[in-house]
Amino acid sequence: MGLFERSLPDVQLFKIADLAVNWGRASSLWPMTFGIACCAIEMMAVGAATFDMDRFGAGAFRATPRQADLMIVAGTVNAKMALIVKRLWDQMPEPKYVMAMGACTVGGGPYWKHGYNVVKGIDKFVPVDVHVPGCPPRPEAIIEGVRFLQRKIMAKRVLAKGAEGTPDFTGISVSPGTVGILEPTVRMPAPPAAPAAEGARA
Amino acid sequence: MTAAEALEQLRKDGQGDGVELFAGPKDAALLVRRERVKAVLRHLRDARAFGCDLLVMVTGTHLTEKKDAKGVLVRAAGFEVIWHLRSVTQHHLLAVKCRLPIDDPRVDSVADLWPAADWHERETWDLVGITFTGHPNLRRILLPEGWEGHPLRKDYVYPKEFGGINLEVDAPWPTP
Known part of the structure; x- marks a missing residue:
């Protein structure tokens, strides 16, 4: 669903413009x-x-929701805190x-059964784009979550008409067909090769 | 100073009325009748023999009814308040307990004896629901204002929502 869908004609130019807009949004995610x-x-x-999340354009942590694009809800959200998280979410600009x-935050975690005041997943009150499981997740997992979100943003329609594209979530790297800008800039080092068997050495 | 020695000293000071020894599974404690709690705690703080100048903790427990194998009532349902007192100068730790009836969980506040008791008593009221009479500001400290019930009671029913936030689980945990 495009932002100006009713007022703008459907031309190829807007699809290219979308690419630029989405690239800008995905490449400068400012977390709160x-x-x-x-x-x-x-x-x-x-x-x-x-780990340096700034390599992916998501390292400028803003101290105010007014300047932030991404809300990383990091930690147990109880009923008292949920109202504050909801307010912060409402204060963020689109x-x-x-x-x-x-x-x-994914589903209540260890407080799932006996946490009388823990919200069983923040998707009860805010729309969640990426779930990053773990207790806590490794930093690599958070980076992967940011990369997933960036691919999701790249598939959005802003000016152009039509249904939104399907984000390519296969593997850690973006397939070359989508947008070259989001090619992975870092690869994890390959695991060390297994030592050869004794018999093979002789 | 063990609890038995403390009880002996209390009796020597003329404060032994309504105090008995509570032989717990691990450590002994002083079990004090409700009316005598404040006087005994004040004496433990002021008397030179005790000198309990530090209140470590105030907490409460909801005790359920307990019967032995023959069905004889061992312990009636009720509440228990526990004070842990420490003497910094004399290096000892004393535990003082008080049993309260299930339908009337009230006990005197000691917030004017130790300022530390203020928040501890608020927490005990918040989670267990024990009323401390004479407390200057007895309101919720951990849970938000407007919360219903006291969660650490055994008969507590979990809330379904609070302030528009849904607190229910989506689906039961899958059985392996």
Whole structure:
């Protein structure tokens, strides 16, 4: 569903314009500086030098929801906190995205059964774009979640008509057919080769 | 100073009325009648022999009815409030307990004896629902205002929603 669908004709130019708009949005995701529990420590690690989420354009943590695009909900959300998370979400300008980070925000986590005040997944009150499971997730998992979100954004329609494209979620790398800009810039090192058997050496 | 020594000293000081020894599974404690709680705790703080100048913890428990194998009532349902007192100068730890009836969980506040008791008593009221009479500001401290019930009671029913936020689970946990 395009933003100006009724006023603009359906021309190929808008599809190209969409590409530029989406590229801009996906390549400068600004997360909000907002941590609730232990997952926030991993989120900080992603922002720091070792993992450096800024390589993917998502490292500019903003201290206000007014300047943020991405809300990484990092930690257990209880009923008291859910009202605040909802308010922060309402304060963010469009377009805005949510990443549910960690088992608690995905589905209640360890508080699933006996957490009398824990919200069993933040998708009960905000629309979640990416779920990143883990307790807490590794920094690589958060980076993968950001990459997934970027691919999802690239498939959006802003000016052009028609249904939204299907984001390509296969594997960690974007298929070359979509947009070359989102080619992965980092590859994980290959695992060390297994030592040869004793018999083979002799 | 063990609990038995403390009880002996209390009796020597003329404060032993309504105090008995509670032999727990691990450590002994002083079991104090409800009317005597504040006087005994004040004495434990002020008397030189005890000198309990630090209130470590106030907490409460909901005790269910307990019967032995023959069906004889061992313990009636009720509440229990526990104070942990420490003497920094004399290096000892004392536990004081008080049993409250199930239909009237009230006990005197000690927030004017130890300022630390203020928040501990608020928490105990918030989660267990024990009323501390004389507390300056007895309202919820952990759960949000407007919450119904006290979650650490055994008969607590989990809420379905709060403030428009759904607190239910979507589906039961899959059985392996």
